[in-house]
Amino acid sequence: MSRILVVDDEPADLNLVRHALQKKDHDVETAQCAKEALRLLRHRAFDVVVLDVMLPDGDGLDVLSKIREIDAQLPVIFVTSGSESKNAICAMKMGALDYLLKPINVSELRNGVARAIEIRRLINTPVEMNVDQGSNDVRSIIGRCPAMQEVYKSIGIVAAQDVTVLIRGESGTGKELVARALYQFSERGQGPFLAVNCAAIPETLLESELFGHEKGAFTGADRKRIGKFEQCSGGTLFLDEIGDMSPVLQSKLLRVLQERQFERVGGNETINCNVRVIAATHRHLEQMVSDGEFRADLYYRLNGFAIHLPPLRDRGKDIDLLVEYFRRLAGLELHKDARVVSPDAMQALRKYHWPGNIRELQNVMRQAVLKAAGPVILPEFLPHTVFEKGRLAQVQEIDSRDPISPQLLPDLQDTNGDDSHPRNVSPMGGADLSFPPLDFDSTCLYDDVIESVEVQLVEEVLRRTGNDKEQAVQRLGINPTQLRSRISQKMLDVDPTEEREADEPLFVRGMTMADIEREAIRRALDRFDGCRKAAAEQLGISTRTLQRRVKEL
Numbered sequence: 001m002s003r004i005l006v007v008d009d010e011p012a013d014l015n016l017v018r019h020a021l022q023k024k025d026h027d028v029e030t031a032q033c034a035k036e037a038l039r040l041l042r043h044r045a046f047d048v049v050v051l052d053v054m055l056p057d058g059d060g061l062d063v064l065s066k067i068r069e070i071d072a073q074l075p076v077i078f079v080t081s082g083s084e085s086k087n088a089i090c091a092m093k094m095g096a097l098d099y100l101l102k103p104i105n106v107s108e109l110r111n112g113v114a115r116a117i118e119i120r121r122l123i124n125t126p127v128e129m130n131v132d133q134g135s136n137d138v139r140s141i142i143g144r145c146p147a148m149q150e151v152y153k154s155i156g157i158v159a160a161q162d163v164t165v166l167i168r169g170e171s172g173t174g175k176e177l178v179a180r181a182l183y184q185f186s187e188r189g190q191g192p193f194l195a196v197n198c199a200a201i202p203e204t205l206l207e208s209e210l211f212g213h214e215k216g217a218f219t220g221a222d223r224k225r226i227g228k229f230e231q232c233s234g235g236t237l238f239l240d241e242i243g244d245m246s247p248v249l250q251s252k253l254l255r256v257l258q259e260r261q262f263e264r265v266g267g268n269e270t271i272n273c274n275v276r277v278i279a280a281t282h283r284h285l286e287q288m289v290s291d292g293e294f295r296a297d298l299y300y301r302l303n304g305f306a307i308h309l310p311p312l313r314d315r316g317k318d319i320d321l322l323v324e325y326f327r328r329l330a331g332l333e334l335h336k337d338a339r340v341v342s343p344d345a346m347q348a349l350r351k352y353h354w355p356g357n358i359r360e361l362q363n364v365m366r367q368a369v370l371k372a373a374g375p376v377i378l379p380e381f382l383p384h385t386v387f388e389k390g391r392l393a394q395v396q397e398i399d400s401r402d403p404i405s406p407q408l409l410p411d412l413q414d415t416n417g418d419d420s421h422p423r424n425v426s427p428m429g430g431a432d433l434s435f436p437p438l439d440f441d442s443t444c445l446y447d448d449v450i451e452s453v454e455v456q457l458v459e460e461v462l463r464r465t466g467n468d469k470e471q472a473v474q475r476l477g478i479n480p481t482q483l484r485s486r487i488s489q490k491m492l493d494v495d496p497t498e499e500r501e502a503d504e505p506l507f508v509r510g511m512t513m514a515d516i517e518r519e520a521i522r523r524a525l526d527r528f529d530g531c532r533k534a535a536a537e538q539l540g541i542s543t544r545t546l547q548r549r550v551k552e553l
């Protein structure tokens with residue numbers, strides 16, 4: 001919930017604003033004079049101030065400069081009657097976020113406040129880099145693959161240099177997060193930070209959004225407007241989706257970057273500006289330059305220092321860290337204790353190609369935690385596309401291997417006899433489960449531990465239930481297919497007859513590769529009473545491939 005201070009000496013206006021914002025679930029406090037407002041601001045943290053320009057004990061501009069002494073970055077929205085618009089313009093130049101005219105339009109007010117809250121969030125939440133877990137009250141940039149290490153290095157090199165930076169990467173790869181890190185670690189970290197999405201605003205409005213306009217500059221320009229470059233003086237302006245800017249605006253931007261000057265739309269006055277630009281795009285600017293859609297000189301200017309964010313599918317083991325991070329965040333947010341991602345679900349998450357990158361993963365984990373009925377995130381809690389495409393990629397990967405290569409055949413090695421791991425875990429229902437030694441340099445620590453504990457747990461439950469799979473399924477809280485796949489993957493079944501079969505070598509001298517394959521398929525089908533789906537799962541091939549091989553062999 002955001003906390004908003006509304007300052008107005010007119011009780012009717014004060015009530016209107018309070019009600020409009022309280023309905024949106026904001027925590028609203030009010031003051032009827034400057035003195036009371038400043039007292040409240042000194043004692044409590046607010047996210048936004050809605051400030052009337054004319055107060056009985058001072059004008060809004062004086063109050064704004066005093067607010068700046070208390071909190072230099074607090075977003076302030078001015079409310080004025082038409083006749084005081086000169087003050088409003090000055091306020092915008094002093095860094096007020098917006099101004100609204102009386103009588104107040106409630107939806108404009110709510111939109112303005114929502115924008116202000118978003119800006120407060122951008123400015124206030126610290127960004128930390130190069131961490132594995134991340135803490136709750138900061139936004140962490142998670143990842144340690146080589147490409148992300150390069151990103152951290154680049155941020156370190158360029159943040160404190162007052163230069164333009166271009167951040168490149170597909171949608172959802174964290175460009176805004178990196179922009180915030182650059183801002184927070186820069187000399188301008190105490191100044192304003194504003195963001196404009198160039199693709200989200202129609203071209204005609206974007207020019208005035210960035211550079212402002214004079215009254216009468218175009219139809220509908222009924223008052224002068226201060227643009228983001230003027231408003232953000234001394235601060236950092238994040239221009240997202242820069243590749244979507246029109247050629248006219250590209251020229252104007254180039255001039256700002258080179259000469260630090262511009263004119264408002266419809267104006268003659270040249271305005272000097274002191275703003276650091278951080279730009280971002282997911283577009284292929286080089287192609288756009290050769291197609292004549294993007295100015296080459298602007299491209300060179302922007303690309304002078306570029307940071308490339310890799311797509312999620314190229315970040316290797318970082319997916320595990322990100323899954324864990326978003327699982328934990330979603331758990332905290334939704335008050336749900338989904339502690340573990342099942343190996344099947346994890347495998348699907350690893351194999352999926354993530355066109356929406358980290359944003360998509362974040363949403364998928366949120367949904368999965370929401371759907372999870374217990375402590376384990378199972379594949380069925382993932383969106384269908386993720387699970388199916390993840391599985392498909394896995395099957396294709398296996399199918400693309402030599403069909404008679406050893407990987408096709410189940411691993412008949414008993415992995416459970418190794419007693420070399422230290423027993424360092426407390427009993428679970430009387431049974432000791434042991435962790436493998438923790439190798440903190442490993443990039444799949446999570447998998448190693450979960451897999452090892454899972455094997456022991458399934459083995460123990462099977463032993464205790466006398467190998468009664470129905471009971472085991474109930475005790476473990478997983479479904480029969482999952483139990484079957486655990487048993488077949490790890491050869492855990494303790495049924496004495498099956499153990500004998502597992503002991504029989506699959507390969508004896510004189511057998512051809514086709515014989516070995518035929519035998520592996522026969523055993524898998526026997527084991528699952530002819531169920532092709534389960535047999536295929538055990539063999540690590542698709543049901544269709546199994547059917548084909550049965551016919552061929």
Ligand SMILES: Nc1ncnc2c1ncn2[C@@H]1O[C@H](COP(=O)(O)OP(=O)(O)OP(=O)(O)O)[C@@H](O)[C@H]1O
Binds near residue numbers: 142175282358362
């Ligand atoms: N490495 C990361 N670690 C943790 N969270 C991340 C990481 N990268 C991105 N995120 C989160 O993913 C979401 C999308 O990131 P962001 O908005 O920065 O992407 P973007 O590249 O700017 O997307 P777009 O191009 O669509 O604007 C955000 O919630 C962000 O906090």
